[in-house]
Amino acid sequence: MSTEQQQAHRPGPFKLPNKAHKAGRHRTKGQVDRDCRGRKDVKTLSIRTRRDLNRTERRKALRSTLKNQRKKLVEQNRNLNRAPTLVTIISFNAELDAARVVEKLAACDPESQSVASERGNITYLHVPRFRGRYGFVCPLTTHLDNVLDCLKVSDVVLFVWPLEEDLTETQSLLMSTILAHGLPSSINVVGDIPSKGKQRDQLRHTVLQLIDSWSLNKDKIYDLDTDANALQLLRQIQGIRKRPTVLQRRRPHLMVEKMEPINVRHGLCTLKLTGFLRGPHMDANKLIHIQGLGDFQLEQIDRLKDSLPGAKGSNEEVVVLKPDENQIDLNTEVIPDPMDAEQPNVDDMLKAEVFTTEKETKLVPKGTSSYQAEWIVNDDEEENDDDDEEDDDDSMEDESDEDNEDEFAPTDLKGPGFYENEGMDIDQMTVAGTEGGEFDDMDIDKDDVKKYRKERENEQFPDEIDTPMDQPAAVRFQKYRGLKSFRTSPWDPKENLPLDYARIFKFGNIKHTKKLILKELENEPENGKFVTHGDYVSFYVKDVPAHIVNEWGMDMPMIVYGLLKHEQRMSVLNVVLRRHFTCNLAIKNKANLIYHVGYRRFEANGIFSQHTNGDKFKMERFMPNDNGPFVSTMFAPICFGPANVLVFYRDENGAQHLVASGSVLDMNPDRVILKRVVLSGHISKVNRRLAIVRYMFFNRDDIEWFKPVELYTPQGRRGHIKESLGTHGHIKCLFDQSCKFY
Template sequence: MLPTQHHHRHTTKVTNKPYKSRHATKNALRDISKGKVEIGDKTSRKTRHQQIMSKFDRKNQAKQKRQNERHALHEQTTIFSPKIGAPRIVAVVPLHPTASAAAAIARINESCKIHEEIPAVGSICIKIPAHRTSVRYMALPPKDLFATLDACRVADFVIFVLSAQEMLDDFGDLVLTAAKAQGISHFMMATQGSLVMDSQNRKPAATETVQMFMKQRFPEQDRLRCLDVSRDCATIMQWICSKSPKGVSWRDNRSWMFIEGLEWSEVGIAHNETDSSAEVKVTGTVRGRNLSSNRLVHLGDWGDYQIDRITAAPIEKVGREKDSMEIDSSQGKILDNPTNDQEDLAELAPEEITMEEAETQVYSIAPSERKGVLLDDHHYFDEDKEDGPEVPRRLPRGTSEYQSAWYLGDISDSGSDMEDVDDIAGGVSIDGSTHPAEGRDGPVDYDQPMTEAGPSEYPQSEVFLDPSPDEEEEQIAAYRAQRRKEAEDNLDFPDEIELHPNVLARERLARYRGLKSLRTSHWETEEDRFYEPEEWPRLLEIGNYKAAKNRFIKEALVNGVKPGTRVHVYLRNVPVTLQNSEASPPVSLFSLLRHERKHAAVNYNITLNSAYPTELKSKDELILQCGPRRCIINPLFSQAGDTPNDVHKFERFLHSGRSAIASFVGPLTWGPTPALFFKRMALPPSVNDGTDNGVTHSTASSFSPSDGIALVATGTSLAPSTSRVIAKRIILTGHPYKIHKKLVTVRYMFFNPDDVQWFKALQLWTKRGRVGHIKESLGTHGYFKATFDAKVNPMDAVAISLYKRVWPRRARLFTQ
């Protein structure tokens, strides 16, 4: 008999059936009870569109991603190659009056043993043989905000120069905040001036403060460089020549170029005695996307112009022999000519189209012919019958609605078999938001549903006597003084207005309407046709904003001159008056995307600067900088958010740290583009040569304007919309004069019975949340009865909310 050999199993792991939970351990059960979801089989397909990738496919996908990243990096750096020769643009910004941009550039060049004369203000292109590249420096003047922002907008690298002995002033803080908000590529901060150490070999307090400020505002900056140290200058030069520039999203979606030269043609086209234009040749290297002659270009603060042609302008190369130049055969070659698809300079749609639409438009009747205020989408008491709903008739009990049509008038028999038949069935439903001033969602429970013409609950023998005029005037003054004090204490009614007793409310508030709910009630737009601006039907309307934006951005990738090409761009019809203007010439040329010249009802998300000392009033004049443009606007502020009816409440003030939507009529800007809002401020007496001129300064020590310009807010461009309704709300308040259960006599809201009848259909509300309706008018001084859903507190105030549509104002071109 053969001896038996002991067989060892190949593994000690026991695999139990996963669907039998009795084999699970305590830890496994605990993990399941904690809500963890097991991954399961990785090879299973979650959806029918999901593909199962093999190991080979995953490796191939990773390889393709690496190739795409390398290709993108190659495109960013290929325009700086020695063959193409596009210079790297470096902006040197002095943040202190004692700092010098020219001295800083000279110190950086000395690290590569380059000694050239640097202009105090302007640009200069210098070749760096050690790094086989060229650098174009822009030396900026101190205390020039807009010139600094224009340079930072087109620069690949920005160097902020600070003083090593003095603190950062208000202008330096303003420039850093504005430059970061508009979008900036790589930047570095450096100090200028010798570092004088103290007795304990410590740096000055100003330098330590600047370093702390830099770490808080720009944590990505590792350290503060010093231009007096040669090692730091060499580091800066290495950083400029070797680093790949980081793109700015809104700038990379468009074609742009730094203006190296600007020439005017000798012959101008005279349109009249005072207005003439000429052709301007702009020289530079194309950056960003392809430059197409069919698109309009924006030339700094000079405006938008059409391109006549684009020609090649290659750099002349020096030959091997001395005093010999190699002339490129492509010099002056036409690279792109406009076609029939070239955009025009029209800002609005043609009037012929709007006239055809106006002929087919059916307008409602004029407001003067109405008999009552508009509530949602209906004018009450407007039919050809008596004002108010039909009075219930006395009919035999059990009479149906069909049978009641055969009875003319009331049945004179008085008996118990008679009943009041009302055509309106059910209770009153009020739709609105939770805030009483904006209506209430859901039905209101009335124990005794009342209509505007319902019978009175007061005894029939009660006689209402109007007070004398003098007595009533004293009572109104005392009541309003008390209400004004309460409003100042807790700001309960920010939209409240007071009507003069001699003013008719139906005439003063003819444009206002009522809404059951500000968020959900339908806004009847036909009533606004009489008051809309003339250019409103001619504004640009976009159906699908996101799809249109993507289509026009992709359109810039094809056709036109490729990036990295040095070209001459010839512009048509540039006003000759700009040639002799005192303002500095533009430093950049931006190609606009399709339709960016057209005007639309544009919207911007705006956030007020927390350092701004006061609130910002709506319709105040502001300077907007969005993308390549800069214009003057008077925006309307409204509440943000999406509502079912696209109606948004108008905000009179924008408070510190809060956000709103700023709306105006201006040129369209595609994409989420950062926006800066500036305001002209009154200078302090020390800056204004000691003359006050009776101007009240609103600046505080923590917020000081620089040269009269202050950055008050920042924001982002949003989708334009002409259907977005900005509703201005006003509140009329009254005093509960007499209270009998749910029936209240209200005074001081209106001052004649005709106004009570006009606003009879509106919903009443109180500060403490009660809701009701006007029942009937009393006397000749505007008193009226109202019924509410609950008893009203004697210290409460009765109010109604009225709304009217306000229209955005048109923007204007900014000129320095």
């Protein structure tokens, strides 16, 4: 056959297309690591090593690496099991309280051994058949601080639920506070449930619905009716997967079971605190924080022999650790030099951040700085009069006053939005404003009605303030500025800082500093002088008030935390909060509130501001009622996040009410918080683009002072003050479009 007679093959109508290549779904690095389960390929070795080793040697090196990792993991698990599993019992069942639960668990096995700590706050239980040790803590549910302190250091939480009734209002508030604070691993327990029958199923269904309403794990419910069920609960506590919180993983902590004062002199003493250390390693050079007392230095650390029943790998010899010349000091503030014009608010070991703005050429008076020139407005930008506007002026003056007043009197004209930088002052970790005005009295008002009316007025007319009649507006609002654009207008965060700002610390790069500090936790000290998780230790704390020993109740848990580097220093702390759904109080800005920030608890008068993007943030006069986030700023010690934050309000009777919850945002002293003031006036006459406004100002001097600031209307019209009319504060305004107020 010739080439001309050949024809190309054409597929028929039933020909199917080839299958497309499927590359597979994308997996993240974490998913790939979980799928590999620790297995590695020989190609993962470094390039330099592969050049020197052959295939067999690379495989041997890989097997050696896996063996070392396996050995390290086994040692870590052994250390985790050295200390007794700390269990906090919270009972919502009046017939089965926490103490009775401990009694049933201790009596379920005849071979078990139960020992109480010296202070009586911890009950240790050793069960030989499970090779496990337990430490049970039963805080009083009526004391919220005790419950939260125990939860911060517990490995497991036992919730004892009622059978046929819901939680009371007090119990529901406690449960919501616990969930906002954060939980480790939890187990659900019930009591006095029938062994079988239809009633048992109904009761279990009721309890499951109650647990599900709080979004807790409801896979298994344990009862304590028989010894076999109690043993099953102990087995579950021993084998449950522990989920330590970030606070437990990053900071060494200890629940004190023995307290003893030593060397009492001049009202101070060396306090000896004994207990099991949990978390990362701890050495004598670090600082510690006692919950509710403050930060202290250590005089000595003793690693003691574990004398409790069932001790594993206990140390026979007592090891004494003492601090050396590298011990961290307790300096919380910078001591400024009064003869130095500059404010040393930057840590010496970190670079300072320099504020820079774009330069713009302007005609300004001699001696004016570049920053001051930003607030000078050129007359050419504001005065844009033409012939049409002059015709409008003549026609406006011929119109009747009564007709225009009746038509436009109910309408408000929004005046300029002025902003003032919120200054802060250090006084027992409180914040005080620098400008005295209507909203600057931060004493808690006893009259709730007056406070609610102010909050409602602020919601209806945000930031609006009446112009004072007894003093010039230029004097009253002399600390405020009119921003042409809240987003783009520059504002120097170093301008007009109070003297106390020279006493705080600031990081040039907080993320890099945090990374270096966390990396130190992974590497053990080179000298080998440290104690680690599971060691039975005694801390000798220096210069503790001697009266603490007598005033600290037996039912109050004492928790000791090891501080990370720089966490004793003072800075500006910003926390992101949301109003709690149970809070219906009117919380004023700068109100005295109780803040639970991670392991710290203190009172502060925080400044509320919006949580938005940008470099400037508007101050909130009241805590927002919506569910949106907001930021509270205060002077406080540094706390590296993530860390949970709870905010409480103390009423006249001393009771605490949860008002907000959130987390730590950052430690940024350069956060600019601006107080906004809006001056409003009433329309008297309107003719096209011109309008006469009254009741915004009451004298001619104030009009000339605020003339460069832009005006706006509720309908979105923009304009400026053209001139003043008369001597009683009437002004003529010119807008960009024809004004219609309706």
